[in-house]
Amino acid sequence: MPSNNSHCNxxxxxxxxxxxxxxxxxxxxxxxxxxxxxxxELARKVAAQSNLIxxxxxxxxSFADGFPNLFIKNAHxxxxxxxxFLGSFSSPSVIFEQLSVIYALPMLFCASFSVVLPxxxxxxxxxxxxxxxxxxxxTLARMLSNTPxxxxxxxxxxxxxxxxxxxxxxFGDSILPVFExxxxxxxxxxxxxxxxxxxxVAFPDDGAWKRFHKLLDHFPMxxxxxxxxxxxxxxxxxxxxxxxxxVVIVDDLVQSGGTLxxxxxxxxxxxxxxxxxxxxxxxxxxxxxxxFVHKNDNVSGKAFTHFWISDSCPLxxxxxxxxxxxxxxxxxxxxxxxxxx
Amino acid sequence: MSxxxxxxxxxxxxxxxxxxxxxxxPNSTRPFNRIHCELKKASAxxxxxxxxxxxxxxxxxxxxxxxxxxxxxxxxxxxLKNSKRVCLFYCSEMRDLAERIASESDxxxxxxxxxxTFADGFPNLFISNAQxxxxxxxxFLASFSSPGVIFEQLSIIYALPxxxxSSFTLILPxxxxxxxxxxxxxxxxxxxxTLARILSNIPxxxxxxxxxxxxxxxxxxxxxxFGDNVLPCFExxxxxxxxxxxxLPDxxxxxIAFPDDGAWKRFHKQLQHFPxxSGILAKLDSVYSINSNGxxxxxxxxxxxxxxxxxxLWxxxxxxxxxxxxxxxxxxxxxxxxxVVIVDDLVQSGGTLxxxxxxxxxxxxxxxxxxxxxxxxxxxxxxxFNHDxGGNPENGMTYFWITDSCPExxxxxxxxxxxxxxxxxxxxxxxxxx
Numbered sequence: 001m002p003s004n005n006s007h008c009n010x011x012x013x014x015x016x017x018x019x020x021x022x023x024x025x026x027x028x029x030x031x032x033x034x035x036x037x038x039x040x041e042l043a044r045k046v047a048a049q050s051n052l053i054x055x056x057x058x059x060x061x062s063f064a065d066g067f068p069n070l071f072i073k074n075a076h077x078x079x080x081x082x083x084x085f086l087g088s089f090s091s092p093s094v095i096f097e098q099l100s101v102i103y104a105l106p107m108l109f110c111a112s113f114s115v116v117l118p119x120x121x122x123x124x125x126x127x128x129x130x131x132x133x134x135x136x137x138x139t140l141a142r143m144l145s146n147t148p149x150x151x152x153x154x155x156x157x158x159x160x161x162x163x164x165x166x167x168x169x170x171f172g173d174s175i176l177p178v179f180e181x182x183x184x185x186x187x188x189x190x191x192x193x194x195x196x197x198x199x200x201v202a203f204p205d206d207g208a209w210k211r212f213h214k215l216l217d218h219f220p221m222x223x224x225x226x227x228x229x230x231x232x233x234x235x236x237x238x239x240x241x242x243x244x245x246x247v248v249i250v251d252d253l254v255q256s257g258g259t260l261x262x263x264x265x266x267x268x269x270x271x272x273x274x275x276x277x278x279x280x281x282x283x284x285x286x287x288x289x290x291x292f293v294h295k296n297d298n299v300s301g302k303a304f305t306h307f308w309i310s311d312s313c314p315l316x317x318x319x320x321x322x323x324x325x326x327x328x329x330x331x332x333x334x335x336x337x338x339x340x341x
Numbered sequence: 342m343s344x345x346x347x348x349x350x351x352x353x354x355x356x357x358x359x360x361x362x363x364x365x366x367p368n369s370t371r372p373f374n375r376i377h378c379e380l381k382k383a384s385a386x387x388x389x390x391x392x393x394x395x396x397x398x399x400x401x402x403x404x405x406x407x408x409x410x411x412x413x414x415x416x417x418x419x420x421l422k423n424s425k426r427v428c429l430f431y432c433s434e435m436r437d438l439a440e441r442i443a444s445e446s447d448x449x450x451x452x453x454x455x456x457x458t459f460a461d462g463f464p465n466l467f468i469s470n471a472q473x474x475x476x477x478x479x480x481f482l483a484s485f486s487s488p489g490v491i492f493e494q495l496s497i498i499y500a501l502p503x504x505x506x507s508s509f510t511l512i513l514p515x516x517x518x519x520x521x522x523x524x525x526x527x528x529x530x531x532x533x534x535t536l537a538r539i540l541s542n543i544p545x546x547x548x549x550x551x552x553x554x555x556x557x558x559x560x561x562x563x564x565x566x567f568g569d570n571v572l573p574c575f576e577x578x579x580x581x582x583x584x585x586x587x588x589l590p591d592x593x594x595x596x597i598a599f600p601d602d603g604a605w606k607r608f609h610k611q612l613q614h615f616p617x618x619s620g621i622l623a624k625l626d627s628v629y630s631i632n633s634n635g636x637x638x639x640x641x642x643x644x645x646x647x648x649x650x651x652x653x654l655w656x657x658x659x660x661x662x663x664x665x666x667x668x669x670x671x672x673x674x675x676x677x678x679x680x681v682v683i684v685d686d687l688v689q690s691g692g693t694l695x696x697x698x699x700x701x702x703x704x705x706x707x708x709x710x711x712x713x714x715x716x717x718x719x720x721x722x723x724x725x726f727n728h729d730x731g732g733n734p735e736n737g738m739t740y741f742w743i744t745d746s747c748p749e750x751x752x753x754x755x756x757x758x759x760x761x762x763x764x765x766x767x768x769x770x771x772x773x774x775x
Binding site: 071090092101131138255283 | 490504529
């Protein structure tokens with residue numbers, strides 16, 4: 001199982017690592033990696049992980065009418081090779097050009113085709129509560145499910161920490177979704193923190209707990225939730241005790257950051273020694289990450305000691321570069337392993 | 342308003358027996374708004390259509406009344422007897438056209454969608470009164486003017502068929518990416534294929550596969566890009582143009598020009614679905630089945646047009662290998678003393694049309710006009726086209742007709758001669774009743 005490979009990086013069990021080694025030896029294959037413009041940096045990092053991964057390039061231009069004018073270089077070299085595409089749908093306007101490449105590559109006689117889409121957007125809009133709601137996650141899943149099959153069969157689609165667990169069933173039969181997680185990266189990072197830190201993991205709501213508790217079950221846990229008090233909704237700690245601990249709030253993604261800030265306040269009020277946060281996907285629309293940046297004055301406190309995000313959202317990664325408390329945990333190694341599937 | 346009586350006979354052509362004697366178009370210097378015409382197929386009974394052209398409105402309103410209109414209720418009567426009721430949804434940029442379509446028929450009812458965005462830029466959509474579409478015929482009027490608006494409209498297009506509608510029709514007057522539909526080099530990405538694939542994946546509804554209405558698709562081969570789960574319906578704006586031409590004071594002095602081989606191939610095939618107007622064109626059957634040599638088809642059509650008494654010009658615009666120079670020559674036909682109307686499916690920068698205009702002026706055309714179904718005009722390239730103001734055709738055009746398939750352009754050229762907008766509303770309304 002791919003997730004096990006990631007676990008093995010943190011060496012939890014000898015049995016696990018020998019299984020991994022066998023798997024790795026069995027399935028080593030050379031992969032030609034294409035990528036979208038915004039994911040170039042991550043693509044380079046992925047290619048740097050292994051000699052077997054070779055970067056390829058695409059000409060991304062536009063016609064005067066705004067529609068894409070694309071050219072896949074060295075298309076002949078693709079024949080018989082394992083091919084992958086690293087995408088990033090940071091906004092609706094970049095979907096069409098990337099989808100054109102995703103639909104074109106499998107038809108160039110490649111031996112197999114994988115799409116790596118670290119962040120699957122629209123994930124929080126995946127249910128129909130009222131008839132008339134439009135679940136855009138369904139639209140996106142449908143578009144991706146319609147990727148042509150290649151010589152290697154259905155396309156694999158690698159996604160990290162998809163928002164709702166049910167979304168795995170939105171994909172049709174012609175595509176093979178592979179659900180990975182960034183949590184192993186967090187675990188590795190936590191191991192590097194000072195021994196004195198008593199680390200406790202906190203979840204901002206039940207949904208986050210459901211998604212992640214199994215991957216983190218050897219840490220003490222705190223679960224928060226929102227309760228209504230009159231007109232307001234406030235965050236409360238449902239279970240667990242933060243007193244004297246370094247609490248790490250864990251969630252799949254962050255948008256405005258409001259929920260995280262509310263959680264941090266409650267945890268600090270209940271005696272947490274330090275509060276940090278981890279999200280796989282730093283969506284941060286409209287620069288909402290600014291609320292978290294440590295200011296260089298002596299007046300405002302440092303609410304978050306660390307704020308870890310992965311590099312699934314490259315536009316954010318660029319924006320927060322070098323700005324404390326942000327730290328980027330790269331998915332590159334995990335992706336390079338996933339390409340071996 | 343005066344009616345012109347139908348001609349004695351209408352030519353019919355078949356691939357086997359070309360050209361019969363025909364009565365040329367009635368010459369009339371009186372302005373008229375209404376014509377009757379008769380459609381004669383080799384096998385079926387003749388059909389009588391009525392066409393009204395209201396040229397004083399903007400956009401120009403062409404009303405097509407199908408045959409047997411005595412049996413069908415007119416818009417004034419109670420609408421619900423025989424015709425199919427359609428709930429028409431639309432994207433924001435197409436609101437004006439949607440309203441015109443709904444005004445064509447009481448059987449077409451406008452519905453609304455709330456189009457909002459979440460902070461991350463992804464759409465937050467709500468279909469009002471979704472329960473109310475159960476068992477109804479539903480249509481969506483889309484416009485993919487840029488890649489950025491595709492996702493939100495697609496979300497609606499994928500959602501509507503699953504609301505227990507009795508049928509679903511997608512109207513996409515302009516199919517973009519059409520010029521990017523071939524792979525000349527391995528590595529070219531044919532985005533027309535992407536778009537066709539996305540549209541072919543529309544869920545089927547209780548009424549079966551979705552119908553997909555497109556006007557003047559750029560490349561004829563693109564009809565085969567669509568999968569089995571959609572039923573593409575290829576319509577054309579050309580008949581609307583021909584009707585407008587009939588209402589011009591110098592309608593008997595018009596010559597049609599095609600800027601290249603492709604233009605004629607397209608024109609020809611699309612006309613099949615529309616009523617023929619007397620003296621202009623007769624229905625042609627499968628003579629134009631796919632022929633790899635476009636020139637042959639072009640020439641065949643040119644000949645037929647001439648047999649109908651319609652002068653037609655074949656102007657070829659070719660690019661020379663050195664740099665970007667365009668060389669245009671007239672391959673066949675003579676524009677001298679004529680009002681030449683250049684016809685094509687779409688216009689982008691307008692370079693081809695301008696070059697054609699120069700050549701036609703040089704060869705003695707007295708007036709030059711243009712018609713394109715889709716006025717794309719990126720970066721306001723429509724500004725290159727001046728009005729001749731009754732003067733020299735080298736400096737300007739008399740008319741430049743576009744349809745309302747590209748709503749952004751329609752807004753920009755409003756009240757700016759030589760531009761005139763011909764509305765697709767009537768053609769779409771009748772397509773919805775198929």
